[in-house]
Amino acid sequence: MSLKKVSAIFNEMEKSKLEAAFLKAGVCGYTIHNVRGHGVYNQIYGQTDLVEHLQVDIYTSSEYAQSIAELIVNTVSVNADSEGLVAIIPVEGLYWIHTKEKVSDTEFKFYPPKN
Numbered sequence: 001m002s003l004k005k006v007s008a009i010f011n012e013m014e015k016s017k018l019e020a021a022f023l024k025a026g027v028c029g030y031t032i033h034n035v036r037g038h039g040v041y042n043q044i045y046g047q048t049d050l051v052e053h054l055q056v057d058i059y060t061s062s063e064y065a066q067s068i069a070e071l072i073v074n075t076v077s078v079n080a081d082s083e084g085l086v087a088i089i090p091v092e093g094l095y096w097i098h099t100k101e102k103v104s105d106t107e108f109k110f111y112p113p114k115n
Helices: 012-025 062-076
Strands: 003-010 030-037 051-061 085-091
Touching: 003 012, 003 062, 012 030, 012 051, 012 062, 051 062, 062 085
Parallel strands: none
Antiparallel strands: 003 051, 003 085, 030 051
């Protein structure tokens, strides 16, 4: 199995730009959820030092992982401190719950929009 998980933490203000970039590039099958954490930025005036961001997780074949990571970085970067980060993580096993079968890396591809 040659699957990767691309996981990125980014500023929530960039969500619509990222979703549009995914659609344009044919990236499908991703999850976005709220996260809180502490990075370089520290909220001096707030009640907590935890910063609100979003996290996106995408499972993909190894051949697309780097392209997806670069797409995320190029889309959500606003040249500010504590924007987040992107990780490419190897996946040892991945299973479909509904069929109880192991996922094939051929099931995770880009699907470019038809012109």
